[in-house]
Amino acid sequence: MPSALPAGDPAPDDGHLPESALDGASARPFGVYVHVPFCTVRCGYCDFNTYTATELGEGVTRASYAESAIAEIRQARKVLGDVDRRVDTIFFGGGTPTLLPPADLSAIVAAISGEFGLADDVEVTTEANPDSVALWDLEALREGGFNRLSFGMQSAVPHVLRTLDRTHDPLRVPAVVDWAREAGFDQVSLDLIYGTPGESLADWQTSIDAALACAPDHVSAYSLIVEEGTALARQVRRGEVAMTDDDDLADKYVAADEAFAAAGLGWYEVSNWSRDDDSRCRHNMLYWQGADWWGVGPGAHSHVGGVRWWNVKHPAAYAERIGRGVSPAHARESLDAETRRLERVLLEIRICEGLDLTLLDDGGVAQLPDLVARGLVEPAPLRTEADAGCADAGRLNGGRLNGGRLNGGQLNGGRSDAGRLVLTRDGRLLADAIVRDLL
Secondary structure (H helix, E strand, O other): OOOOOOEEEEEOOOOOHHHHHHHOOOOEEEEEEEEEEEEOOOOOOOOOOOOOHHOOOOOOOOHHHHHHHHHHHHHOOOOOOOOOOEEEEEEEEOOHHHHHHHHHHHHHHHHHHHHEEEEEEEEEEEOHHHHOOHHHHHHHHHHHHOOOEEEEEOOOOOHHHOOOOOOOOHHHHHHHHHHHHHOOEEEEEEEEOOOOOOOOOHHHHHHHHHHHOOOOEEEEEEEOOOOOOOOHHHHHHHHOOOOHHHHHHHHHHHHHHHHHHOOOEEEOOOOOOEEEHOOOHHHHHHOOOOEEEEEEOOOOOEOOOOOOEEEOHHHHHHHHHHHOOOOOEEEEEOOOOOHHHHHHHHHHOOOOEEEEEHHHHHHHHHHHHHHOOOOOOOEOOOOOOOOOOOOOOOOOOOOEEEEEEEEEEEOOOOOOOOEEEEEOHHHOOOHHHHHHOOO
């Protein structure tokens, strides 16, 4: 969650949503994101809305945070009315959610369940730093309804962790994964970062191997982005560290993709790999597929039926508004049809099910023959309920993309009205550029 908030339009104090946003809501997947903005140390690369104890100031404590979050959940129930909105996914992010006691995190889950009800197969995830939990914490979280953990491993190489200002011992990662299994978690994910200044390809391979040795069900691997205003950006500007070039990032992405595939982890989003469909992060899929979610906490973003809003940024301002019984929303926007189309193109092209071609305008369709010829996109595979993960491309709803034709629609000089396209590995390396071409 970036720390900068857009301007947007004024948000009503009661959080009221237009009727159009609630139409058909009960038929749409629904998730809850809970932002926990506390960290023991601010990492040099982090641009998220997080605060150490010394940055919080007077009147804001971790001890009162769960109470404020639960109050916003009750507000959410009032705003969404009586419509049946059983929650499919809950995700605690940060910051470091596990700096809160397991009892507080579980109380928030219980409040969500009490206000909305939970789907029978609800996914409940928390992020955790390897040095922020012990076995008994994980056991308490499992008893409190959590069934998925995402550990911030980032790297297995000490000098890379130092550059990132990560404080954990890399040798602790296998231990916390073992504890998670012992506590009864079936789904364990590891988060990695590649492209840290000073990280060699051998360093990155060490991190890949260490992650896979833990036998995770899911891995996220993101290239480091140096955000303006961070300590790392200032180091780069002063010439104290050198940025990694694009060729190095591409080599590291390919190395990761090959190693994960060999270990039985298939990509399902450009930066995410899972053991099978059941091991995907279903909460993130809500974002990538444009579903509904309510963001709880300071700076958290929400989306319901084409209306998007974001809460005030600082925990003190958030607590003050919650204490007065008004919505913590800072501002909001209503997405028109064209904006929603553009966002669907931006996000759907990143997942292995691919992009629905009916979302493209004539200019986007005109780009397809060149993208196909360059080996950057190909037909999305035909999937059945028996499929586990995204198979190799080649079939598309019973048709083939060959010689410019796609299921009876022309890609060369005309518009296709059926089918989906998926990025190849080379395309994944150029995903942002491909989106620009398509839009």
